[in-house]
Structures are given as structure tokens and as C-alpha cells.
Amino acid sequence: MTSSVLEAQKLGRKYGRRWALRDCTIEIPSGHVVGLVGPNGAGKTTLLKLASGQLEATEGAVTVLGDRPAATPARLARIGFVAQDTPVYSGLSIADHLRLGARLNPRWDAAMAQERIARLGLAPDQRAGKLSGGQRAQVALTLGLAKRPELLILDEPVAALDPLARREFMQGLMEATVEHEFSVVLSSHLVSDLERVCDFLVVLVDSRVQVAGETDKLLATHYRLTGPRRDTDRLPADQQVISASHTDRQSTFVVRTDSPIHDPAWTVTQLNLEDLVLAYMDKHTADRRAALEVQR
Amino acid sequence: MIWLTWRQFRGSAAMMAAVLAVLAVVLAVTGPGLASAYSAGIADCSTNNTCDRFYNLFFSQYNLPFMALTFVVLILPALAGLFWGAPLITRELEAGTHLLVWNQSITRGRWLAVKLGLTGLISVVAAGLGGLMVTWWSAPLDESASEGMALMAPLVFSARGIAPMGYAAFAFVLGVTVGILVRRTLPAMAVTLAVFAAIQLALPAMVRPHLMAPVTATFELGPANVDSLNIPREGGSAPQLFLREAVPGKLGSWVLASELLDPSGRVVPGGTGGTGAVINVSSTSGPCSPKSGAGAEDGCMGEVNRLGYRQQVTYQPLERFWLFQWIETGIYALLTIGLTWLSFRWIRRRVS
Structure with missing residues (x-):
């Protein structure tokens, strides 16, 4: 499958007079576990809600799994959505939640749901309100998975969890993606959550996609260059500068390039995912500052 | 669901x-x-x-x-x-x-x-x-x-x-x-x-x-629609009549207005609430004078009716x-x- 799971053109959504997302154009290919990273307020939640059909766009269009998301049962069945803070009915037991899923979803996988709950060591008759944050997230994930969607969207599922619970949650998600074929879009403002899970990364800042690509390729084409001070415009044309910082004698660049770097003046280091994302977030603020200065 | x-x-x-x-x-x-x-x-x-x-x-x-x-x-x-x-x-x-x-x-x-x-x-x-x-x-x-x-x-x-x-x-x-x-x-x-x-x-x-x-009707005065008829003990001033918010013979009705009509059919002010309606009848002699003694109210009521005073009541009857x-x-x-x-x-x- 090479088609895209999620495609947005100039997508925008206004709450009252405030734009939560504006002019967002994005394309996410299918068959990946996609990490959507961005600072708070970048529009991640709004984008995901628009994609899952929970919100209607104020402007632009979004296509999910080749269709406009619409609130029909058949469409809802194809997309799973685990909301921020993984809400569950505190008055209902885990078994009640599974029964709820079974009654409301045509493709419900009861065996899988029960097996997952058993593997997590949770008692089905336990009330969801008594669960820990991590267990609650697991129950919400189970509901999302057992629905057997073609695309599972998770909005900051681990934001409120402790590190151990985060790892267990991500592990559970990984195992499920290996076992059943479906695409995942996962948002977070922490790269470390996504590092081991995602094979595709989208950096969203201020409704704009800063960079999108397969994680391996991104890591293989980004470098940090450290060396004697040099102006940005004296770098080779095939090296796209993402961020630059200078001291009196030294310059540090983060560049993107497909060709290897041979210049002996540079000390070349590989970036990890976190540095890469931070470089793009810096780039956005630097660009904006430059734009403001031009206006003055 | x-x-x-x-x-x-x-x-x-x-x-x-x-x-x-x-x-x-x-x-x-x-x-x-x-x-x-x-x-x-x-x-x-x-x-x-x-x-x-x-x-x-x-x-x-x-x-x-x-x-x-x-x-x-x-x-x-x-x-x-x-x-x-x-x-x-x-x-x-x-x-x-x-x-x-x-x-x-x-x-x-x-x-x-x-x-x-x-x-x-x-x-x-x-x-x-x-x-x-x-x-x-x-x-x-x-x-x-x-x-x-x-x-x-x-x-x-x-x-x-x-x-x-x-x-x-x-x-x-x-x-x-x-x-x-x-x-x-x-x-x-x-x-x-x-x-x-x-x-x-x-x-x-x-x-x-x-x-x-609503239904509007007039009734003769009697115990069913008169709360009290005050005859001043010291003769001279006119008797005062207080109406009940009730329709004679029509229990359960909702009374919207209950008024006293004088003999010429005009509404006499008062009659409900705190103030009585002033009846234009002699209170120095005749049935409405304090001298009439016991049973004076009934006699006076008869006299008031005879003069032509009536209760006019506007109401929604129980049949509805x-x-x-x-x-x-x-x-x-x-x-x-x-x-x-x-x-x-x-x-x-x-x-x-």
C-alpha cells in the first residue's frame, strides 16, 4: 500500500475567533507508525480530531483512508481514536467496557480484547475508576485496538503516565501493530516517547509541517557540523541549513543533505531524533523572528 | 447503545x-x-x-x-x-x-x-x-x-x-x-x-x-360567595361586604375575578383582599342597622340582595x-x- 492514510489541504479550524489550526497541508503514507510531534498549542489535537471526524473543518479538506471523514457508522468503524488523557467510564467495570465495545462496533475482536486484559493482569470486574493512570490508558488502548480499525489515532496517550507505564503502553501498541496490520498516528510533545516506536515522523509547529519523513531517512540525512566560524551562505548549495549558531570563533550548523560531507574543516556528528526535532522547532522560531524583522 | x-x-x-x-x-x-x-x-x-x-x-x-x-x-x-x-x-x-x-x-x-x-x-x-x-x-x-x-x-x-x-x-x-x-x-x-x-x-x-x-356569571349574594358583611356597631357609616373567591354551586372552579356589582350593574370597588366593598344601604334603621340584634347579617344580606347587589365572577369551571x-x-x-x-x-x- 502506497496510498496515504491522512491527507490535508489548507486545513483550518476556528474556535470562536481563535484559529486552533490554520492552513495545514500534510500527507501521511499508510503502513507506518507515525509520530506527530510539536510543542503545546501546535494544533496536534485539532488535526487529529479533524482526521477522526470528531470536528468539522472550518476551511480546507482532510482525507482519511481515501475518504472524507464523516460521521457514519461504517466510516467510524475504520478509524480508531484514543483521546487525550485516555478517558474511560469510571462507574463501569472493565468487562462493561468490553461489552460496550462489542455492542457498538461491527468488527469487534472480543477474543483479542479479553486476551489483552488478561495479559495485563487486570480483573475484568474491576471498576475503571479504581484503575491507575497506566491501567486506564491500557483499557482505552484495548478498546481502540479491539475495534480493529484500519487507522488508529492516539492523541498524547502517555502524556500523563509515569516512565514505566509509558514503556508498557508503547510496548503494547508495538506488539499490536506487529500482530495486526494497521496504521498508527500518535501525537506527543515528547520525542522520547516516540523514538522507539515510530518509523515516520511529522514535526508540526504552529499548524505548519516543518519536516515529515521516515525516521531512518531523516536520521541518515541530517548532520551537525561544528567548525571554525563561517557564514551560512558559504555552505554548499545541496546542504539545507536547518539551524545555525555562532560564537566568535566557532559555527554550529544542523544541515540536511543527501550527499556525504567531505569538508575536512567540519567535525560531523549524527543527530538523534530529539536534536533533530528541536532543530526544526528552532528553525521555525528563527524564521518567524526574521519575518518580523523584515516587516519592521 | x-x-x-x-x-x-x-x-x-x-x-x-x-x-x-x-x-x-x-x-x-x-x-x-x-x-x-x-x-x-x-x-x-x-x-x-x-x-x-x-x-x-x-x-x-x-x-x-x-x-x-x-x-x-x-x-x-x-x-x-x-x-x-x-x-x-x-x-x-x-x-x-x-x-x-x-x-x-x-x-x-x-x-x-x-x-x-x-x-x-x-x-x-x-x-x-x-x-x-x-x-x-x-x-x-x-x-x-x-x-x-x-x-x-x-x-x-x-x-x-x-x-x-x-x-x-x-x-x-x-x-x-x-x-x-x-x-x-x-x-x-x-x-x-x-x-x-x-x-x-x-x-x-x-x-x-x-x-x-373564561365564563362570566352573576350570582345572588349568600354564604357561598360572601365571606363577611360588617355592620358598624356605631350607626352612621355604611356596612362593608367582603367577597369570597368562589363560584356558588361550582366547586373546584378557578376564580379569575370576583367583583361586587351595585344595583345599576357597576362594579363596586373593594370587596376582595383587605378592603370591603361599601354597600349603599341605611345603617341607622332597617335590617342593616346594628339594632337588629342576632341574625342581623342574614337579614341585612337579604336586604342587600333585594336592593340588587350581585357577585360577578369570572372563572374557569371544573368541567374543563x-x-x-x-x-x-x-x-x-x-x-x-x-x-x-x-x-x-x-x-x-x-x-x-
Whole structure:
């Protein structure tokens, strides 16, 4: 499958007079576990809600799994959505939640749901309100998975969890993606959550996609260059500068390039995912500052 | 979805069922006794024509339970609106569980339809059962009630027959709609209560009297419509007459206006409330003079009637009780339908 799971053109959504997302154009290919990273307020939640059909766009269009998301049962069945803070009915037991899923979803996988709950060591008759944050997230994930969607969207599922619970949650998600074929879009403002899970990364800042690509390729084409001070415009044309910082004698660049770097003046280091994302977030603020200065 | 709605609601439903069951048992045990005491008393008083006294005695004996039950039926619809209607959506919004349930393979519209339909139906049934049980139990009291508590009078009318079902349906959907707009439980409950109370007060005051043109009739003055006739002890000033807000021979009517007409057919000011109507009759001699002694009031009343003073009363008669009940229930049903339409519109547009 090479088609895209999620495609947005100039997508925008206004709450009252405030734009939560504006002019967002994005394309996410299918068959990946996609990490959507961005600072708070970048529009991640709004984008995901628009994609899952929970919100209607104020402007632009979004296509999910080749269709406009619409609130029909058949469409809802194809997309799973685990909301921020993984809400569950505190008055209902885990078994009640599974029964709820079974009654409301045509493709419900009861065996899988029960097996997952058993593997997590949770008692089905336990009330969801008594669960820990991590267990609650697991129950919400189970509901999302057992629905057997073609695309599972998770909005900051681990934001409120402790590190151990985060790892267990991500592990559970990984195992499920290996076992059943479906695409995942996962948002977070922490790269470390996504590092081991995602094979595709989208950096969203201020409704704009800063960079999108397969994680391996991104890591293989980004470098940090450290060396004697040099102006940005004296770098080779095939090296796209993402961020630059200078001291009196030294310059540090983060560049993107497909060709290897041979210049002996540079000390070349590989970036990890976190540095890469931070470089793009810096780039956005630097660009904006430059734009403001031009206006003055 | 029906299962989920019932699973979420069964606790409250069971509680309401228990309350209604207790009420039913209490009423079933005491009702027949009340009815037989009433018919025995009527048989007794008919022989010596003292039924007016019996009515007063009987009614004052059961005044407390009568008022309490009327009050229960009056607040049942409000409770449905406050505790079932308002939190129906806001509780989901506050806990975020709407995002869980809306991402199952079910549309928002169907979700709301089932929640609204099932919970609303239970509200209507509960209020309806309560209303009809109390209507049955208090039938003897309604027949002996004084004019302020007449069956057609605003307070009692709203707590009898089928109208409570209309109120309950309206209050419930009002709570849901306000909840969708306000999105938080406590403010939604407060707004629901305020709006419902305002409508419950406004309708009897402004709409109900005009559902049908009221009947206007004139009656001779007598004990049935005259509260008292004061003859000043010191002769000279004119006697004053105080009218009752009652229609002679038409128990249970709702009196909208009760006035005194003078012999030429003009309205005499006063007569109700604190001030008496001044009767233009000699109080120095004749039947209305203080010298007449015992039984003076009756003699004076005869004289006042002879002169041509009459009570003119505007009222809604008891025969219209069921007609008014249906009309009022219909009005509330229409309001309910309107609010339901709004809530479906807003659940798609405004909430996310």
C-alpha cells in the first residue's frame, strides 16, 4: 500500500475567533507508525480530531483512508481514536467496557480484547475508576485496538503516565501493530516517547509541517557540523541549513543533505531524533523572528 | 447503545422506582380509608345539610399530607430535569468519555437519540405514575378543598392528571439542551432550574387563563360567595361586604375575578383582599342597622340582595379540567419537541 492514510489541504479550524489550526497541508503514507510531534498549542489535537471526524473543518479538506471523514457508522468503524488523557467510564467495570465495545462496533475482536486484559493482569470486574493512570490508558488502548480499525489515532496517550507505564503502553501498541496490520498516528510533545516506536515522523509547529519523513531517512540525512566560524551562505548549495549558531570563533550548523560531507574543516556528528526535532522547532522560531524583522 | 444507556442509568432508575414504590404502597394503604371516610361523612352531612362544615373539617384534617403530596408531584419534573437531564451530556463532557463513546462505530445522533429517548421516557413515566397516583388518592380531598386549593386552581391543577408528564418531558429535555450549551454540570443544573421555574410560574399566570374564554356569571349574594358583611356597631357609616373567591354551586372552579356589582350593574370597588366593598344601604334603621340584634347579617344580606347587589365572577369551571390538562400537556410536548430538535442540532455543531 502506497496510498496515504491522512491527507490535508489548507486545513483550518476556528474556535470562536481563535484559529486552533490554520492552513495545514500534510500527507501521511499508510503502513507506518507515525509520530506527530510539536510543542503545546501546535494544533496536534485539532488535526487529529479533524482526521477522526470528531470536528468539522472550518476551511480546507482532510482525507482519511481515501475518504472524507464523516460521521457514519461504517466510516467510524475504520478509524480508531484514543483521546487525550485516555478517558474511560469510571462507574463501569472493565468487562462493561468490553461489552460496550462489542455492542457498538461491527468488527469487534472480543477474543483479542479479553486476551489483552488478561495479559495485563487486570480483573475484568474491576471498576475503571479504581484503575491507575497506566491501567486506564491500557483499557482505552484495548478498546481502540479491539475495534480493529484500519487507522488508529492516539492523541498524547502517555502524556500523563509515569516512565514505566509509558514503556508498557508503547510496548503494547508495538506488539499490536506487529500482530495486526494497521496504521498508527500518535501525537506527543515528547520525542522520547516516540523514538522507539515510530518509523515516520511529522514535526508540526504552529499548524505548519516543518519536516515529515521516515525516521531512518531523516536520521541518515541530517548532520551537525561544528567548525571554525563561517557564514551560512558559504555552505554548499545541496546542504539545507536547518539551524545555525555562532560564537566568535566557532559555527554550529544542523544541515540536511543527501550527499556525504567531505569538508575536512567540519567535525560531523549524527543527530538523534530529539536534536533533530528541536532543530526544526528552532528553525521555525528563527524564521518567524526574521519575518518580523523584515516587516519592521 | 440501549445497553450502555441502561447500564449508566440503572442506578438512578432503581432509586426512582423504589421511591415511587414506597409512595404507591403508602397511598394504596391509606387511599381506601380516606375515600370511605369521605363518603360516610357526605352521607352523614346530607341528612342535616351541614356539608360545608364537613368539607372544612375533612380538608383541614388531611391538609398536611395533601400539601405534601401536591408538592412532591410538582417537584418531580424539576428533579428529572436537574438530576437526569442536565448531567446527561455534561457528565460525559466533564469526564471526556464522550470522546470514548463517539469513537465507537456509532453516530452522535444515534447516541443522543437513545440516551434522550430512554432516559426521557423513564422521566415521563415516573412523573406520570406519581401524578396519577396522587390524583387518585386525593380525589375526596379535591372535592372538599377550599377555593384556594380548588382542582382548577394553579397549584393543584399542575399536580394532577397528565400534566406532570408534559412537565417532566420538558424539564428533562430542557436540562439536556442547557447541558449541551453550558457544558458543565452545576451551572447547567442551576440554569435548568431557573428557566423551568420561570416557565412553570409564567404559564399559569399568563397563558392558562386564556386557553379558553373564561365564563362570566352573576350570582345572588349568600354564604357561598360572601365571606363577611360588617355592620358598624356605631350607626352612621355604611356596612362593608367582603367577597369570597368562589363560584356558588361550582366547586373546584378557578376564580379569575370576583367583583361586587351595585344595583345599576357597576362594579363596586373593594370587596376582595383587605378592603370591603361599601354597600349603599341605611345603617341607622332597617335590617342593616346594628339594632337588629342576632341574625342581623342574614337579614341585612337579604336586604342587600333585594336592593340588587350581585357577585360577578369570572372563572374557569371544573368541567374543563381534562380539556385543559390535554392542552397544557400538548403545549409542553411542543416545547419538548422544539428543544429536542435544538439539542440534536447543537450536539453535531457545537460540541467536540
